Amino acid sequence: MSATPQNLSALLWSVADLLRGDFKQSEYGRVILPFTVLRRLDCVLAPTKAAVLQAYRLSEPEKVYGSVLTRKTGLGFYNTSALDLPQLMGDQDHLRDNLDSYVQGFSADVRAIFERFDFAAVVERLHKAKLLYLVTEKFAHLDLHPDTVDNAAMGTVFEELIRKFAEISNETAGEHFTPREVIRLMVGLLFVEDDAALQTPGTVRTLYDPTAGTGGMLSVADEHLKSINPGARLTLSGQELNAESWAICRADMLIKGQDIRNIVLGNTLSEDGLRGKTFDYMLSNPPFGVEWKKIEKEIRQEHEGMGHAGRFGPGLPRVSDGSLLFLLHLLSKMRPAAQGGSRLGIVLNGSPLFTGGAGSGESEIRRHVLENDLVEAIIALPTDMFYNTGISTYVWILSNRKVDDRQGLVQLIDASGFWQKMRKSLGSKRKELSEAHIAEITRLFGAFMEANLVTVFDADGREAGRSVVPDGDRLPEVPAGGQRKKAPVSRIFRNEDFGYRTITVERPLRDAAGAVVLGQKGKLKGKPQADAALRDTENVPLSEDVQAYFEREVLPHAPDAWIDHDKTKVGYEVPFNRHFYVFEPPRSLAEIDADLKRSTDRIKQMIEGLSA
Structure with missing residues (x-):
C-alpha cells in the first residue's frame, strides 16, 4: 500500500x-x-x-x-x-x-x-x-x-507527528522544528550572493545547525543546493538535545548518504559536540525565551575562564532567555575570513533586539556583532508564523565575509506584511509565506536596496493592489477617487546608528539652607557632592558629540548639572519598529463630528421607533 x-x-x-x-x-x-x-x-x-x-x-x-x-x-x-x-x-x-x-x-x-x-x-x-x-x-x-515519499515529504511527516504528540502531552508543540517556508527563506538568503560559486561543478560546502531537531533545516538546504547545482554537495552537521528528534535526524541523514557522526546528541551550549569545527553556512531556530539556569555553571565557567578564546566572551544574556547564547555559539563556528568566511541565519524573537541597557550582557553581544561588522540584515517576519507562538520573530543574517557594498552597513527589512492566511491553522501557526513572498524578500536582500511597500486603494477604500517600489522609482498610479499609502519595507543603516552612550547626569547635593554641599576629602575635596536622588541618565547617539548634546538638551533645564564621565557606558540596540513607523495624521475634527452626529441621529431614530 x-x-x-x-x-x-x-x-x-x-x-x-x-x-x-x-x-x-x-x-x-x-x-x-x-x-x-x-x-x-x-x-x-x-x-x-x-x-x-x-x-x-x-x-x-x-x-x-x-x-x-x-x-x-x-x-x-x-x-x-x-x-x-x-x-x-x-x-x-x-x-x-x-x-x-x-x-x-x-x-x-x-x-x-x-x-x-x-x-x-x-x-x-x-x-x-x-x-x-x-x-x-x-x-x-x-x-x-x-x-x-521523498525526503522533504518524509521530514514533514515526522515533524507533524512530533507536533501532535507534543500537543497531547502538553509539551511545547513545535519546539523541535521550523515551518518549511521559513527555512526556504533562510536558505535562499544564505545562498543568494553565492549562486555563481555554488554552480561550479564539484562544489563542496559545509552546513551546520546547532538545534537540528529532526533535520528540517539541513534537508531543505541540501535540496536547495541540489536544485541550483545537482553536482554540488553539502556536508551536513548538527547537534540536538531531544533524543527522539536526534534519532530521526540521524536516520534521515543516513538515507541521504551523510556521515552521521556529524549529528551529535547533547546540549549544544554546555557541551559542544563538534568542538573546533567551522562551517561555510549555519542555520538555527533556537527555542524562544528558554532559560539556561540548569547549565549556568558551565556557561559562566567558559565565559569567565576562557573569555574571547571561548564562545561566550562578548557577554552573557539574562538567565531567563538563552537565545543569544546560540548566536554566540554560531559565531564561534565561523571559518576565518582568510579561509573563505561564513554566513549564518538565526531566528530570534524581538527581545534580543533591544532588551538590556548599556553594559548589559545583551547590549554587549549586540555591540560585539555590530562593531565587528558581522550583521548583514535583520528581517521581521509576520506574527503567527510558528507552531508554538504567535509573537513577532526576526531572521538575523550575519557574515564575516561581507561584500564591499555592505561593509559597515546593516539592512533592515520589514516583511511583517508579507503573508497569506493558511487554509487550516496548525497550533499557533495561522499565516504562511508564499513562494512569491520568499522571492520578494530574497530580492530585497540580494539587491541591497531601500524600498517602500506601496498600497493603492480605490474610491471605496478597497485595496486595489500593492507593490514593492525601490526608492526613487515611479510610484503606481492611483484610480480616480482612490488613494495611495507608502510605508518603508527595506532600510539601510550604518552600524554606529544603533549605538549610543549612556551618560550619568549629576545634580549637586544641597543642605537645608539650599547651599551646595562640598566634598571634604580625597579627589572630591572642594567639589560639589552629587545628590543620588536627583541622578539621571541620558542616551546620546554615538554619532553625536556628548558635550554638545549635554549643552543642548540638559543644561537649559538644569544649569547646575554635570556629567560623571567615569560612569559613561556604550550600548547598542536595534529599535526595529521605530525605524518603520509611519505617522498617520488623525482625522479632522469636522470629520469626527460628522461621524458622531450620524451615530446620535441613528440612536435617536431607534429610540423614537421603540416609543412609537
Whole structure:
C-alpha cells in the first residue's frame, strides 16, 4: 500500500487507535516514531537486499564486510538479516524474536538509533499487550520508499507527528522544528550572493545547525543546493538535545548518504559536540525565551575562564532567555575570513533586539556583532508564523565575509506584511509565506536596496493592489477617487546608528539652607557632592558629540548639572519598529463630528421607533 504525503501522517496516526487503553496518549510517539523510521529504512534498503545478502559473509568481522555492504547499498548503512517487515508477518508466533533479530541485523549506526528510541522495551511491551502483530502489520505494507515519499515529504511527516504528540502531552508543540517556508527563506538568503560559486561543478560546502531537531533545516538546504547545482554537495552537521528528534535526524541523514557522526546528541551550549569545527553556512531556530539556569555553571565557567578564546566572551544574556547564547555559539563556528568566511541565519524573537541597557550582557553581544561588522540584515517576519507562538520573530543574517557594498552597513527589512492566511491553522501557526513572498524578500536582500511597500486603494477604500517600489522609482498610479499609502519595507543603516552612550547626569547635593554641599576629602575635596536622588541618565547617539548634546538638551533645564564621565557606558540596540513607523495624521475634527452626529441621529431614530 502506497501513501501520499498528504494522508501519510493521518494513516500513521491511526495506529493510536490500537494503542488506546494500553498506552497513555503521551506514549504514542514512543511506538509510532521508531516503527515509522524502521519501515522507512526497510523500504530504502529493499532494492539492494538480495545483493547485500549475497555479499554477506557471516564468518568475517563487521569491519571487513561493512565497507563491502555499504558499497552494495550505495548508502552509509545496511542490514544483514534475511528478513524484512513484510516477511516478519508470515510468522506471527515468533514475531518478537524475529523483529529483534531483524533490528540487530542493521549496521552499528542504525542500531544506535533504535537503542536511543528504547525500541526493545517498546516491542516487549507491545508483545505483552498482544498488540505487536497488529501494530507491525500497520507498517509492514506501507510504501515509504523515497520514490513514493521523498525526503522533504518524509521530514514533514515526522515533524507533524512530533507536533501532535507534543500537543497531547502538553509539551511545547513545535519546539523541535521550523515551518518549511521559513527555512526556504533562510536558505535562499544564505545562498543568494553565492549562486555563481555554488554552480561550479564539484562544489563542496559545509552546513551546520546547532538545534537540528529532526533535520528540517539541513534537508531543505541540501535540496536547495541540489536544485541550483545537482553536482554540488553539502556536508551536513548538527547537534540536538531531544533524543527522539536526534534519532530521526540521524536516520534521515543516513538515507541521504551523510556521515552521521556529524549529528551529535547533547546540549549544544554546555557541551559542544563538534568542538573546533567551522562551517561555510549555519542555520538555527533556537527555542524562544528558554532559560539556561540548569547549565549556568558551565556557561559562566567558559565565559569567565576562557573569555574571547571561548564562545561566550562578548557577554552573557539574562538567565531567563538563552537565545543569544546560540548566536554566540554560531559565531564561534565561523571559518576565518582568510579561509573563505561564513554566513549564518538565526531566528530570534524581538527581545534580543533591544532588551538590556548599556553594559548589559545583551547590549554587549549586540555591540560585539555590530562593531565587528558581522550583521548583514535583520528581517521581521509576520506574527503567527510558528507552531508554538504567535509573537513577532526576526531572521538575523550575519557574515564575516561581507561584500564591499555592505561593509559597515546593516539592512533592515520589514516583511511583517508579507503573508497569506493558511487554509487550516496548525497550533499557533495561522499565516504562511508564499513562494512569491520568499522571492520578494530574497530580492530585497540580494539587491541591497531601500524600498517602500506601496498600497493603492480605490474610491471605496478597497485595496486595489500593492507593490514593492525601490526608492526613487515611479510610484503606481492611483484610480480616480482612490488613494495611495507608502510605508518603508527595506532600510539601510550604518552600524554606529544603533549605538549610543549612556551618560550619568549629576545634580549637586544641597543642605537645608539650599547651599551646595562640598566634598571634604580625597579627589572630591572642594567639589560639589552629587545628590543620588536627583541622578539621571541620558542616551546620546554615538554619532553625536556628548558635550554638545549635554549643552543642548540638559543644561537649559538644569544649569547646575554635570556629567560623571567615569560612569559613561556604550550600548547598542536595534529599535526595529521605530525605524518603520509611519505617522498617520488623525482625522479632522469636522470629520469626527460628522461621524458622531450620524451615530446620535441613528440612536435617536431607534429610540423614537421603540416609543412609537
